[in-house]
Amino acid sequence: MYSWINNCILGLYDLYATKDVYELYDCIEIKITKLDKQSILLQGNEAYYCRNYFGNEIVFIRNDLNIEYEKFVLAHELGHAILHTNIFTVAYNNCLTNRDKIEIQADYFAIKLLEIDINSIEYDGFTIEQIASALNLPIRCLKIFRKDE
Template sequence: MDELIDKLIKKYKTNCPFAICQALGIHVRFMDLGGGTKGLYYRKLRRRFIVIHNELSVEWQRFVCAHELGHDRLHKGINRFFLEENSYFAPGKLERQANRFAVLLLSATTHPEQDESLESYYLRLGIPPEVGFFLDH
């Protein structure tokens, strides 16, 4: 996964998930997805879409975009919903992989400062800290 992320960043000269999606031709849309769904990824007629819940904070929108981009890059052909109840307490393998992809992408251009906690590091990068608590480090 590290190599895939490094290649994306090198090719597109950014770790911004929105810019990478644009470069890859993935259409990003914002709409009301209801209470439990933060975002989703799907393909229709050979076009790829990421839909992000429009009432999320900017940090969460960025994370969800990176998460759904992870599904596009890692789980080709699989439409997955990023459901709050599945992502935090009983995440499946594909959701954990997409979360890990998102955190690695968003943190790829910087490193924790000496003695900086992981929570502070995520906060500094705009990564929702609760996401990191469920990653395998």
């Protein structure tokens, strides 16, 4: 269903020879700016991607996220930057697009880029919340694994 996203990730790897999210941000020249979670630029979110902020592509991200979750959030925002080039923030915020579909695509991109996988034996007996916590993922992302089997 999302083979085109897999192909995008392979293309990134072929072009830049890395799947490290921080290196990809450098290669693609998207700036990362860490902000206090109360910052108005975050609009109450953990991160916010802006295609044109005074001539720069930038991701504003909370400065209090643990490193593994930060990587997921950055990979998710990178997914928006790469997969959704024709969607403008104004249209996204005004519900002119299918927000759920776009968010699922960005989540899928992040999971595949970071090569996150669930070993069913390792997590046997765990609750969904415990699995999400162990993988540093939002609970909503676990649905992707069920669809991807």
